[in-house]
Amino acid sequence: MTEPQPVRMGDLPLGVRPCSLAAALEVLGERWSLLALREIGYGVHRFARIAGYTGASRDMLADRLRKLEAAGIVERRLYSEHPPRHEYHLTEAGRELFPVMLALTEWGDRWAVDSPALIRRHSCGQPVQVDLVCRHCGQPVTRDTIHPELA
Amino acid sequence: MTEPQPVRMGDLPLGVRPCSLAAALEVLGERWSLLALREIGYGVHRFARIAGYTGASRDMLADRLRKLEAAGIVERRLYSEHPPRHEYHLTEAGRELFPVMLALTEWGDRWAVDSPALIRRHSCGQPVQVDLVCRHCGQPVTRDTIHPELA
DNA sequence: GGCAGTGAGTTGGAAAACACAACACACTGG
DNA sequence: CCAGTGTGTTGTGTTTTCCAACTCACTGCC
Numbered sequence: 001m002t003e004p005q006p007v008r009m010g011d012l013p014l015g016v017r018p019c020s021l022a023a024a025l026e027v028l029g030e031r032w033s034l035l036a037l038r039e040i041g042y043g044v045h046r047f048a049r050i051a052g053y054t055g056a057s058r059d060m061l062a063d064r065l066r067k068l069e070a071a072g073i074v075e076r077r078l079y080s081e082h083p084p085r086h087e088y089h090l091t092e093a094g095r096e097l098f099p100v101m102l103a104l105t106e107w108g109d110r111w112a113v114d115s116p117a118l119i120r121r122h123s124c125g126q127p128v129q130v131d132l133v134c135r136h137c138g139q140p141v142t143r144d145t146i147h148p149e150l151a
Numbered sequence: 152m153t154e155p156q157p158v159r160m161g162d163l164p165l166g167v168r169p170c171s172l173a174a175a176l177e178v179l180g181e182r183w184s185l186l187a188l189r190e191i192g193y194g195v196h197r198f199a200r201i202a203g204y205t206g207a208s209r210d211m212l213a214d215r216l217r218k219l220e221a222a223g224i225v226e227r228r229l230y231s232e233h234p235p236r237h238e239y240h241l242t243e244a245g246r247e248l249f250p251v252m253l254a255l256t257e258w259g260d261r262w263a264v265d266s267p268a269l270i271r272r273h274s275c276g277q278p279v280q281v282d283l284v285c286r287h288c289g290q291p292v293t294r295d296t297i298h299p300e301l302a
Numbered sequence: 303g304g305c306a307g308t309g310a311g312t313t314g315g316a317a318a319a320c321a322c323a324a325c326a327c328a329c330t331g332g
Numbered sequence: 333c334c335a336g337t338g339t340g341t342t343g344t345g346t347t348t349t350c351c352a353a354c355t356c357a358c359t360g361c362c
Contacts, residue, residue: 015204016204020264023259031180042161048309058312059311080358097258100258102297104172107171108170108176123297126285131284134279134281142249143192147272151266198340208322211319236339
């Protein structure tokens with residue numbers, strides 16, 4: 001039995017890391033994927049409208065939606081046979097992207113645009129600023145308070 | 152004076168949305184960018200090692216690091232003149248990507264890999280599971296408790 | 303029935319991004 | 333002098349991406 005040890009990532013031997021971030025980007029990292037998911041999350045379920053709001057071309061969007069469906073992130077619901085027509089909805093995996101989207105959007109608000117076009121107001125009435133806390137102890141989670149271990 | 156009104160995003164007219172998520176992806180959405188930032192965040196500051204851990208080819212990595220520097224997300228620090236050699240470090244904008252990385256990694260742990268290769272342990276001793284709470288009221292932030300408003 | 307309009311893609315060709323190997327260059331150590 | 337290292341750049345194909353045009357199966361209207 002080896003006690004799990006904290007690891008300094010930079011000390012590991014070179015080589016592509018087995019990494020959940022890389023795995024996530026494999027599915028989500030292509031252009032348009034996250035924008036399409038943003039729209040579906042906003043309640044825009046039809047192909048042409050998703051294309052319209054994201055700016056993606058039809059072929060790109062069709063490709064991304066196929067991949068997202070194959071990855072279990074969106075599901076297609078048939079709303080017309082002849083011709084077959086689908087609505088796109090988030091699965092649980094898709095809904096759980098909410099923290100990712102929110103984090104990216106908040107970062108973009110702060111660092112990638114002059115002034116945000118949209119404000120997200122929390123039900124408490126204030127504009128949302130998110131804090132990350134540990135589910136177990138309730139204390140803040142920061143770069144300094146988490147320590148990677150090899151599984 | 153118009154009172155700001157909650158918006159249903161799907162009701163807005165078609166057209167590419169001015170959106171901080173899209174703006175963030177403009178900078179971060181290219182392949183390798185986030186993986187390079189992951190490495191720099193892990194304390195890997197030299198070109199060849201970043202390439203080795205991410206799997207990016209040298210030319211791609213050189214391109215991404217240039218763009219990330221131009222976007223103010225990483226800074227180069229000269230550690231040798233003749234020949235000029237740089238270390239890559241995160242700026243504040245880069246460090247603030249931590250919630251993004253963490254959210255993506257947690258999502259990947261759960262939905263994109265069979266079993267995570269790495270565990271992140273919080274200083275409380277438990278594996279980290281992050282909750283999102285509102286900085287103002289301390290209550291959870293979820294899809295249902297935030298409401299977009301046009302600025 | 304005829305004919306325009308719509309929604310959801312598919313196809314084809316130009317343009318851009320990417321991967322890989324080779325090269326350049328300024329060192330360092332033997 | 334020669335091999336090796338670190339950090340890129342260049343050159344050459346291959347793969348993606350983009351955009352416009354097309355198809356197909358309807359729906360509405362007159």
